[in-house]
Amino acid sequence: MENTFNNIIIEASLYCSDNIIIEINKEFIDFTGFTMNELLGKSLVELGAILKINSQILLENISSTYSGYIFTKSLSAREVNISLSHNMVTNKKMYTFVEKTNSRLSDKLIFVEHSFIDNISGVAVYSIPDLILLKTNQKYLEFMASPFNKEENSLGSPINEIIAGFIGSPSEDIWNTVVETQKTSYTKEFEFNDPIKGITYWDFTKIPIFENGNIKYIYEISIEITEKIFKNRSIHNQGKMIEQQKEQLEEQNTRLINIIENLSEGVMIADNKGKIIMTNLEAQRLFYQSDKVIDLGEALKNAKAFDMKGNEIPFKNFPSIRALNGEVVKNAKIFVSHPNKEYFEEISSIPIYNTNGDLTMAVSCFHDITETIEQSKKIEEQKNLLEAIIENIVDSITIFDNKGQHILLNKSARELYFPSSEQIGKIGDECTQSEFYNIHGDKIDLENAPARVIRGEKFKNMRLTVKSPNKTLEIDVSGTPIYDSEGKFNLGVLCSRDMTDYFKHEETIRTRNEFLNRIINTLGLPVIRLSCPDLKIVDINKKAFSFIKLLLPNVQSTNQIKDDRAFDLFELSRKLISSYDYSFLVSLIFVDSPIFSA
Known part of the structure; x- marks a missing residue:
């Protein structure tokens, strides 16, 4: 802490200006173990945090002298006298740190030094009267909640910061009693409600350590005995706890059964032998037709199952049986025929394993999809009817997607645009079999019409001349874009009508009128x-x-x-x-x- 040069003692000191460290002597570096780069330019508050003295006093609040504890870089506590001198001319402050003689804990507590090293029990040394943690071992810190379970976060901090919920707790009362009576305290099976860990139990021994007749430190030994307390609970208490757990499980089981019973889907649970453990009402209605405890073979005896193609499903291939063989079956659609009624069902079955990996049961869920299937059939019939109407309508209908790919062409469109081929691809393929001309007689690319629709343009009565190898037609074309729910182009529709006879008749009338x-x-x-x-x-x-x-x-x-x-x-x-x-x-x-x- 100090050096002697030509009989002059040089103390560890530092200088600051406007509360910023501007100079540090070598003695301070040697004393604390920190480097110049770690300290220069720091504020007094930052330096106090580094030296872990802020919980005692802020350096800038020292008016002349102060006695307290600082910590070296190696986290060793040092009891020091701090003095301040202020040069009013240069506005510089000089802080001098003088270590108290024979104040180091390693010298004073040599008789318990082994307890810090052995790390069998948690041990710690606190200062008096502010209960600053000066020394501890890792075992003691393991009992602390984060971040105080590390030395660098706990040393130099008061006990009310280190131990969560300390203020106002019975633990605070015990510490205050030791400080006041200056007598050793033994606390057995102390119950502490840790906000993080919950209820824990401890054996504490707090031993006052005196210096010159005055209490100087408190040496604490703490042993957590939570596990021991729980093991030593009476059989009655354990039985009571087990009974409570049993009641809770029964309540949960009843609640679960009620939930399963009221599900809109059928649920069946069978053990690994195929014996039905539980079915709800919907499962009985859809398939098992009984509330008696039977096995899967008996349940399926009076019912026949078919796949969606009409093939009968053998017993071994039924979803519940497949699950008992370890297979996961998802959303299998089947048709079930009972003597009294028939259903379309969607079934999912999964195997359940215990912690040893043994298959213990299979769970199956049933969903009545009869209405959905019937609705799908109606939709399919309506779709087929609509397609038949479109197919046989006199006007040619062409439907294409946003990439110009043909989706649908009715009979009239195929005859008009693809008279000599059944190969229908993208918009523009029509030009390979026919030539198209506008009303002025200029040859055009038919791709222009769909492109206009894809861009969102709607047009009507565009007159075109179509020249194919075998015939020439006059047509009227209209285009309409169709958008999805987000307003994006989805489909395009071109409607073309053969106007050849109409235009010939119109030309005849016009010729007669001119004549x-x-x-x-x-x-x-x-x-x-x-x-x-x-x-x-x-x-x-x-x-x-x-x-x-x-x-x-x-x-x-x-x-x-x-x-x-x-x-x-x-x-x-x-x-x-x-x-x-x-x-x-x-x-x-x-x-x-x-x-x-x-």
Whole structure:
């Protein structure tokens, strides 16, 4: 702790400025065992934590001198006098540490040193009066809860921090009594409620150690006897405990049976010989048809089981029997026929083993899926019906996924797009057998239509020309995207209709009208074309319009009278002009051989 140089004693000391360590002498390093790098730059609080003195006093709170304990790097306690000098000019503080003479525990307690080394019983030394832990062995620390089960976390700490729940406990009262009476205390079978470990039992011996007639330390020997106490419990108490456990098990068993009995699924438990231990009501209804204790062979005697393909299941292949042979059976669907009723069931059976790995029982769970199967059949029938309708519908229907892969093409679609092959793959394969042209006669790639649908576009009445080796068709195509519940594209539908005959008929009508219009224009006849049956004006040529202007001078263009009824038009003109002029003009129109077409 101190060196002598030219008869000058150099004490262990350090300097700080603004509570930060800025200088440490060699004597302090030699005394504590710490290195310069471990201490320089640390705050006084951090240094106090390193020296484990903060539980006694904070270094910055020392005004002049203080006597207490610090701990070296090797966790050895040192009783020291700490003095403080403050240079007001430089604002530096110097702390000097002087070890008290003959104060080391290894010298004072040499007679019990072996107990720390033997580690048979837990031993510890506490300071008086603040009960700081100064020395201990590993056995003593094993009784402590984490993190105080390690020396570096417990040494230098007061007992009320080390022992959980110490304050206000009977243990605190015992310690206070030893300090006050300064007499050895023997505590047998002391019950301590540890918040972590629960109830534990101890034998304690607390021995005061005096120095110059005053109590200086308390040396404690602690032995945990919890296991011994439990072993020494009376047979009556053990029997009572066993009886209580038995009652609890019976209560739990009753509760478990009630739960199993009220499950919506059937439950059957059989031992490793096939004898039924327990079945609930649902299992009896679905399969076993009896509440008597029987074996699996008797239970299955009046019932027949079939797989979903209609093949009868032999007794040895029944799920419960397979489980007794060590096999795990999950979600086996079967059809069970009883003399009075038939069911579809889903069965899972598992083997149960004891701790030695021996199979002791099999547990089977039954679930009535008759309604689900019947519903599935209806759905399948509806699906087949829908597919038949789609297959035979006149329009061609094409359904594809988000990758452009065909999912469904009805008969009309196959005949339209794949007239010479049954191989149907992705959208665009149609182009290998037919060529497609838009309304302007430009050749196009049919992949463009599905791509538009996949992008979320909905379109109607896109006119295309399809040229295959044997025929040319005029079709009308509409596309619709279908989304899933998350709004993502799921499927695309293309509906195509063969409009060849319609467009030919329309072309014929258009040709006839053009021919008729040429005749009319050539002859210079006034013509008004009316719709039927409402007789609205659809079209009017120049000759007829010139007559209309005589009746209605305010009419400047044909657009003003289109979609008007002819009767209303003449009725209006009759009101606007005199009776004589009206009759004259109307007769003039009809006398000049006008042509009205509807």
